[in-house]
Amino acid sequence: MSAIDELRKAVIAGEDDAAQEWAQKCVAEGVNPMEAVNVMGDALRELGIQFQNMEVFLPEVLLATDAFKAGLKVFEPELAKAVQGDAKKEKVKVVIATVKGDVHAVGKDMVATMWTVAGFDVKNLGADVDSEAIIKAAEDFGAKIIGLSALMSTTIPHQKEVIDFLEAKGLRDKYKVLIGGGSTTPQWAEQIGADGWSKDAVEAVEVANRVLGL
Numbered sequence: 001m002s003a004i005d006e007l008r009k010a011v012i013a014g015e016d017d018a019a020q021e022w023a024q025k026c027v028a029e030g031v032n033p034m035e036a037v038n039v040m041g042d043a044l045r046e047l048g049i050q051f052q053n054m055e056v057f058l059p060e061v062l063l064a065t066d067a068f069k070a071g072l073k074v075f076e077p078e079l080a081k082a083v084q085g086d087a088k089k090e091k092v093k094v095v096i097a098t099v100k101g102d103v104h105a106v107g108k109d110m111v112a113t114m115w116t117v118a119g120f121d122v123k124n125l126g127a128d129v130d131s132e133a134i135i136k137a138a139e140d141f142g143a144k145i146i147g148l149s150a151l152m153s154t155t156i157p158h159q160k161e162v163i164d165f166l167e168a169k170g171l172r173d174k175y176k177v178l179i180g181g182g183s184t185t186p187q188w189a190e191q192i193g194a195d196g197w198s199k200d201a202v203e204a205v206e207v208a209n210r211v212l213g214l
């Protein structure tokens with residue numbers, strides 16, 4: 001089995017030490033770091049299907065999340081090297097959060113990592129963040145982009161809520177609002193008047209550059 005297959009296996013098994021080791025082996029073997037991170041993300045989603053079918057339970061998913069994070073840590077410096085050429089642009093400030101009521105943080109953290117390595121100045125506000133708190137943080141930080149992650153059908157309305165609150169406060173034109181997360185679609189982004197959507201963290205960089213005209 002190749003190092004990347006072993007890494008995938010370690011994430012699914014929720015073994016963080018093994019995930020870290022196989023991630024290091026991937027780096028040593030020159031595996032494309034983004035490809036490896038995407039494989040880990042797919043492994044988590046696969047586990048999500050098993051979770052939905054009640055073949056695995058929350059503790060297994062939590063362990064897999066930790067294993068994912070252990071692997072991601074190893075790849076972060078590699079990702080930074082891969083996009084170093086881009087980092088010369090002036091640092092644009094960005095805030096990102098998972099919306100209220102939603103604790104899913106892995107995808108949001110991946111986007112935060114990719115935005116950081118792409119040269120943005122990123123403030124990661126965490127998960128389960130109140131809409132008003134997101135707007136206040138964007139104002140205080142001087143952000144140009146607000147990134148909103150949501151993974152559940154019950155929490156995606158909070159992405160709309162942030163946009164509605166921005167409009168009500170007369171702040172909508174100050175920000176580009178980008179959304180993403182498992183339960184979202186480009187249609188949803190359009191419906192709520194978001195400025196952009198992406199299916200993954202690599203595309204999130206392209207979308208951020210595009211909305212800023214960079």
Ligand code: B12
Pocket residue numbers: 041042044045047048049051052058061062065096101102103104105106107108110111146147148149150151152153154178179180181182183197198199200201202204
């Ligand atoms: C890991 C996980 C958990 C972990 C989260 C740990 C953590 N700290 O993040 C734990 C175990 C805590 C958890 C809890 C729950 N979960 Co859960 N979970 C998952 C799982 C398996 C994987 C999510 C994940 O990390 N994916 C990998 C990342 C890399 O992908 P991603 O998040 O989609 O992010 C990528 C893109 O979407 C995009 N992106 C993401 N955010 C953003 C933001 C911006 C701005 C942009 C541009 C792009 C972008 O880029 C990312 C990187 O490529 C999913 C299954 C799935 N199919 O997603 C279920 C899933 C999301 N969970 C689900 C549920 C129901 C729950 C619980 C309610 C379970 C329960 N009964 O308690 C609780 C929710 C608690 C809460 N209030 O939030 C459901 C949601 C169903 C729905 N559609 O509403 C899912 C789909 C599982 C299922 N099939 O039933 N979960």
